[in-house]
Amino acid sequence: MQIDxxxxxxxxxxxxxxxxxxxxxxxxxxxxxxxxxxxxxxFFFANAFLELLWIADETEVSSPLTAxxxxxxxxxxGSDASPFGICFRGADxxxxxxxxYQPGYLPSGMRITIASDAPLSEPMWFHLAGSKGLPPAPxxxxxxxRITAIRCIQASVAALSSTARASGISFTEGKDxxxxxxxxxxxxxxxxxxxxxxPLIFKL
Numbered sequence: 001m002q003i004d005x006x007x008x009x010x011x012x013x014x015x016x017x018x019x020x021x022x023x024x025x026x027x028x029x030x031x032x033x034x035x036x037x038x039x040x041x042x043f044f045f046a047n048a049f050l051e052l053l054w055i056a057d058e059t060e061v062s063s064p065l066t067a068x069x070x071x072x073x074x075x076x077x078g079s080d081a082s083p084f085g086i087c088f089r090g091a092d093x094x095x096x097x098x099x100x101y102q103p104g105y106l107p108s109g110m111r112i113t114i115a116s117d118a119p120l121s122e123p124m125w126f127h128l129a130g131s132k133g134l135p136p137a138p139x140x141x142x143x144x145x146r147i148t149a150i151r152c153i154q155a156s157v158a159a160l161s162s163t164a165r166a167s168g169i170s171f172t173e174g175k176d177x178x179x180x181x182x183x184x185x186x187x188x189x190x191x192x193x194x195x196x197x198x199p200l201i202f203k204l
Contacts, residue, residue, distance in 0.1 A: 001088040001095075001168075003048045003147065004128050007040070008179065008198055009075050009083035010052035014041040017052050019197040024142030028135065035104040037061030038071060044137045045183075046146045052198075053085070069101060073120055082154060082177050083199060085124035086169065089131045096125065096163035115163040121154060125163045144204065149182035 010016050021027060025043045032039040037060030043050045054075060055061050061072045074081045088094075098113035106112065107130075115125035137145070153174035160171060178195075182203045190204040 001091040001127070003150070004087045004089040004131060004134075005042075005049045005051050006087070006147075006150070006179070006181070007051040007053040007085040007124075008200060009079070010041070010054045010198075011077065012054050012056070014052035014054055016197045017041045017043075019194050020050075023192060023194075023202075025140050025144070026138040028138070031105075032056060033103065033105050035060055035063070036066050036069075036071070037063070038075065044135060045144060046137045047134075048147045049134060050181075065103065068099065069114060069124070070120060071124075074124060081120035082123050082152075084152065084177070084179055085126065086150070086167065088125075088127045088167075089129075091127070094127045095166045096161075098127065101126075115161070118161040118163045121156070122161060122164050123152060123169075125167060142204075144183045144202075146184055147181055148185050149203075151180040151182075153178040153180070 017027060020043055028042045028044045030041045037055060037057035038053055039056040041052045060066060073079060094113060097116045099116050101112045101114050110128065110130040113127045118125050151170045151172060153172050154177055157171040157173050164171065176199065178199045178201065180201045180203060184204065186203045188204045192202045194200040
C-alpha cells in the first residue's frame with residue numbers, strides 16, 4: 001500500500017492553512033463532501049497530499065451514513081480523539097479488518113474501506129480503491145517533493161491496533177497528539193514546527 005493522503009482536524013474554513021502557505025507551500029484545490037458533512041483545503045506533493053478537514057454540516061456528519069466513520073467524534077472542536085487520518089491506495093487486499101463506506105460524492109468506480117479495529121486514540125485508517133492518482137504537484141517555494149516517512153505521537157502505544165501495526169507508520173509516546181512528516185529523506189536537516197496552529201512537524 002502507498003499513502004494517498006493525510007488529514008488533520010481543522011476549524012471551520014481551515015484558517016490553519018495560512019501557516020502552511022506562509023511556510024512556502026502552494027495550496028491546491030479544496031473540496032466539499034456532500035452527504036458526509038465535511039470540507040477541506042489541500043496541499044499536494046509528488047506522492048501524496050495533506051488535507052485540512054473540518055465539519056461543514058453537523059446534520060450530515062452525524063447522519064446514519066457518516067456516523068460509522070466516527071468523523072464527528074474525531075473532528076469536533078475540543079475532541080481528545082486523534083485529529084489525524086491516513087488514507088492508503090494501491091494493494092488489492094487490505095491487510096487490516098475493514099468495513100465499506102460509500103458516500104455519494106465518490107466518483108463511479110471508487111470505494112472507501114475503513115479500519116474497523118482502530119480506537120479513536122489512533123488516526124483514522126482507511127483505503128481508497130479505484131483512485132485515478134494525484135494531480136501534478138506544484139513547485140512549492142519550500143521545495144518539498146515527496147513524503148518519505150511519517151511518525152505519529154500519542155499518549156500510549158502499548159496496545160496499538162492490528163491496523164496501526166500493519167500501517168508502516170512509526171509510533172512514539174508523547175503528551176499530545178502530534179504528527180511528524182519527513183520529506184525527501186530529510187536531506188536538508190531542517191525541522192519546522194507548526195504548533196500551535198497545527199499539531200504538525202515537518203522534517204526536511
